[in-house]
Amino acid sequence: MKQYELQHRSGLDSLTRVERADPRPGPGQVLIAVKACSLNFRDLLVARGAYGAPPPLGRVPLSDGAGEVIEIGAGVTRVKVGERVAGIFMQGWIAGDVTAEVAGTALGGAVDGMLSQYVVLSEQGVVKVPAHLSYVEAAALPCAAVTAWNALVRHARVKAGDVVVLQGTGGVSLFALQFARMHGARCIITSSSDEKLEIARRMGADETIHYGREPDWDRAVMARTDGRGADVVVEVGGAGTLEKSFNAVRPGGSVQLIGVLTGVAGPIPTAAILRRSITVQGIYVGSREMFEEMNRAIELHAMKPHIDRSFDFEQARVAYEHLAGASHAGKVAITF
Ligand SMILES: NC(=O)c1ccc[n+]([C@@H]2O[C@H](COP(=O)([O-])OP(=O)(O)OC[C@H]3O[C@@H](n4cnc5c(N)ncnc54)[C@H](OP(=O)(O)O)[C@@H]3O)[C@@H](O)[C@H]2O)c1
Known part of the structure; x- marks a missing residue:
């Protein structure tokens, strides 16, 4: 073979x-x-x-x-x-x-x-x-989709009306977009590319932010949510984006810490996390049980x-x- x-x-x-x-x-x-x-x-x-x-x-x-x-x-x-x-x-x-x-x-x-x-x-x-x-x-499905499902459905318990922020249009982020939409959430997605933002829009993204043109995407999220902030940020950037994720999330919201695209270590803004009661949830893919649960949802919604x-x-x-x-x-x- x-x-x-x-x-x-x-x-x-x-x-x-x-x-x-x-x-x-x-x-x-x-x-x-x-x-x-x-x-x-x-x-x-x-x-x-x-x-x-x-x-x-x-x-x-x-x-x-x-x-x-x-x-x-x-x-x-x-x-x-x-x-x-x-x-x-x-x-x-x-x-x-x-x-x-x-x-x-x-x-x-x-x-x-x-x-x-x-x-x-x-x-x-x-x-x-x-x-x-x-x-x-x-x-x-096995890595990116199960990770997105574990973060949004198992841990963040995303529900209709929530605001979810997705970073970039890679594998994890587009699955997270699909699962957030499946649960009735409002999705704000960032990208380095207008073409990719158009793809995200066609997949159901409600708001798009070009983080090349708007590097302060955390402020853009605040502006688009009337100053409330997101309920959940799906963090795939890692060290280089984490601080902006804390700025973009509402008090009591969560940052689902998944990725390391910008690096694996950096400063931790402890005061911002504690003053605003932010939950930081580490995610490491998911179990077979989560995969099977996710597959039932994918089948029901004919999601591709x-x-x-x-x-x-x-x-x-x-x-x-x-x-x-x-x-x-x-x-x-x-x-x-
Ligand atoms: N913890 C876990 O269990 C787990 C599971 C799966 C993946 N991950 C991690 O999650 C990350 C994403 O994985 P993936 O497989 O989905 O990657 P991928 O498909 O290679 O996605 C890469 C995309 O991320 C976007 N990106 C890059 N730098 C960015 C930044 N600074 N801010 C916002 N977006 C940025 C870019 O999209 P645009 O051009 O649209 O901006 C890029 O094309 C990786 O670090 C990976 O190791 C972790």
Whole structure:
């Protein structure tokens, strides 16, 4: 079978196409013919050796993939041959809170990922995907969509009439836009690009802010909410945007801390947080239970992920470069 492995310590040159023996499922495992994968910003960090400790040489990258179950091992009852499934980001996180133990089971990081023609996963580590989605669309879900769902639905408990701020038009942010709209919230989205803001508008964004032209987007949020501020900010920027997120959120509102696009550490404006009773909630993707809950909502609303571009398996490196160039909106996919 064909697959990619990370064969150097850092950089996109580490992405190496190899041929390996086809795997077989053991007891409790399923063999999946992968049909599509999707890329996340995290996959760039992993390939660059900048996502915690560099992965061991030979690690198969990517957390996100969907495919068809083509063989099941002894004792498997959760899925059948022929079913369409996606792997869950943390193979060990079924339900409840994240733990150090399950955090050590992330596909394409701690354990081999999905950029492979065939993968063997535990039957516990997969979910069935919504019937109306193509494999490319289903492969968009495991990391970015589950993260957005965990932040907005599980933690922020978004509801009709809430104001939600989305930063940029990457994978997490556009899923968050869709889930916020699904729950009846008013969405304000920022971007570096008018074309991307137009895409967001077509997807239901109520207000758009070009943060290149309006770098004080926190003030713009205040102006557009008559000085009240947002109920929730979906924070994907990280250190460089956090202070503005605190300025943009209403007293008693929440900042869902997800991303590190601008860096992983910075000053903390403690007084602003405490005086205005802001909740800062760290988010680390989500559990299988959240993924299944989200899939029910996606199916009910016939929701479709926004796919920017799909690349052929042989062009995986070009797909990585496309994501790194940040000209995309939504998700970048790789097909087999
Ligand atoms: N904690 C978790 O569990 C978790 C899960 C998933 C992702 N993440 C993190 O969340 C972040 C987003 O991930 P992703 O996969 O959605 O990334 P992505 O698809 O690569 O999104 C990148 C986009 O973010 C926007 N952006 C970049 N810098 C920005 C800034 N300073 N302010 C506002 N927007 C900015 C840009 O969009 P525009 O051109 O439209 O501005 C850019 O195209 C990453 O840091 C990732 O590591 C964390």
